[in-house]
Amino acid sequence: MTDQTTPPDNSHDLYAVRLQKLEELCAEGRNPFAANCEQRHTSEEAIRLYKEGAPDEEQPRVKVAGRLVVFRVMGKASFIKLQDRDGQIQCYVTRDELPEGEYNTYFKKKLDLGDIIGVEGRLFKTKTGEITVRAESYTLVSKSLRPLPEKWSGLKNDDKIYRQRYLDLIMNQDSRRRFKQRANVIRAMREYLWARDFTEVETPVLQGVAGGAAARPFITHFNALDCDFYMRIALELYLKRLLVGGEDRVFEIGRVFRNEGLSRRHNPEFTMLELYQAYSDFRGMMELTQGLIQHVAEKVIGSLDIERPDGTVIQLGGEWREAKYKDLVLEATGDPDWFSHDRATKLEKARALGIDVDGELEDYEITNNVFEKLIEPTLIQPTFVTHIPRELCPLAKITQDDETTIDVFELCINGQEIAPAYSEQNDPIIQRKMFEEQVGEDVQDMDGDFLTALEHGMPPAGGMGLGIDRLIILLTGAESIRDTILFPSLKPLKQEG
RNA sequence: GGACCCGUAGCUCAGUAGGUAGAGCAGGAGACUUUUAAUCUCCUUGUCGCAGGUUCGAAUCCUGCCGGGUUCACCA
DSSP states (O other), X not given: OEEESSOOOOOHHHHHHHHHHHHHHHXXXXXXXXXXXXXXXXXXXXXXXXXXXXXXXXXXXXXXXXXXXXXXXXXXXXXXXXXXXXXXXXXXXXXXXXXXXXXXXXXXXXXXXXXXXXXXXXXXXXXXXXXXXXXXEEEEEEOOOSOOSOTTTOOOOHHXXXXXXXXXXXXXHHHHHHHHHHHHHHHHHHHHHXXXXXXXXXXXXXXXXXXXXXXXXXXXXXXXXXXXXXXXXXXXXXXXXXXXXXXSEEEEEEEEEOOOOXXXXXXXXXXXXXEXXXXXXXXHHHHHHHHHHHHHHHHHTSOSEXXXXXXXXXXXXXXXXXXXXXXXXXXXXXXXXXXXXXXXXXXXXXXXXXXXXXXXXOHHHHHHHHIIIIIGGGOOSOEEEEXXXXXXXXXXXXXXXXXXXXXXXXXXXXXXXXXXXXXXXOOXXXXXXXXXXXXXXXXXXXXXXHHHHHHTOOOOEEEEEEEXXXXXXXXXXXXXXXXXXXXXXXXXEEEXX
């Protein structure tokens, strides 16, 4: 048994037909994978070159290349469309404009939908007004041995969309656009941070202790050292070491790995932006985070109003709402004495509110269940939730006038947590204590090396982490995190062999 | 891991009072020199996810497995 990602393909007949065409081409001394490195125009560039109103013989000659996605043969003339990274361009190919025999013997007979070809010729406009290349020559640069999905319905099978993403990208322009937007989001983020003197760094993915978050890590084995390593679950502890090392403003955009379930909002590997700014705090992070997301939205979407698939408009403009965790809980439970109740009463009341709460949970966890299930989903418009109970974040500073809470915000938009930010804890003694409070049976080992770093002195700092995949969901209206990740985690297919 | 739903041609899908399968597109042959899901004629295509079971007979009913989706659990 071998594992593989691509499902078996039984299209032997179609495959055989194409393979035969390929062999025939080779037998006649034609290369079905011809090199073609000459400069060319993208479909969009070519269309822009068209001179409106000028006669055909004064139109510029262009050279385009792309995947053959429309192939309409009408006797001695054909219309085809090539798809490239910018879109599609139509080409008009006639028998009389190609070399003798070329059209009937090769063009009509040896090309298939899915092949990649280059076409050269002058632009003209068809009688229905479409700017088109009148082919003077064409070159097959890659024969496709497998057929494309159906041209009208396209590719809708979820499994194939994820397992054979290239087909999705060929067939579904929405998908192509979404991933382009993802790339642009990340680019816009970098621009924003670079402009504010942040340095981009890279920290280890393989770690002896996976810290910085409470999540189960993936375990791997380091042969040379003969010990188990963990895939990182957060970027935090290494970035803070850099603050100790004198970097004032650092960020990293990178993959983190959490060995947990998959869902519409969770992929085991996902991309985080984490940034740390010395001499700032969570208030500074608020300003930065709001500015960052607004910059990205404007740059990539071109608007601060984001319409969700259900029609609700998320308004990213202006100053965002700020709300205390406790106030939200009191409001949602309708119980002004919520925090005075003992554990058993909270449990009872939470259940009365329709929340399925595990009886083993700690006091603060019950409250947090209320927050996550009752409140978070209602926070559609951007909201900074502040004054969060200290038990929930061991790496943040305690609020000066309320020792039960920490200087933190959780930014919620679109009913999900998008970005938490802290006034980072830099007192190594308190930090050690808070780690010890938290290190239980199923929590990670304490990162002693990190504490040693803190003991050398870390400047006060604000830190922020942002789940990029979830931001993309928000900005593009994607239905699932899988639609924002090119190759989401899937179970490998098992196959005899 | 639990619950529910889904898996039929290369693609998108029809097909249940159980009688071993259809359409469109794609593919093959032909006609057609401005098409827009081009059109027209003819033709081909399937271990009905896999493995068992019930039955004279299973795409259809039952069980298990594989894969996917939704949701819950888990989740800083």
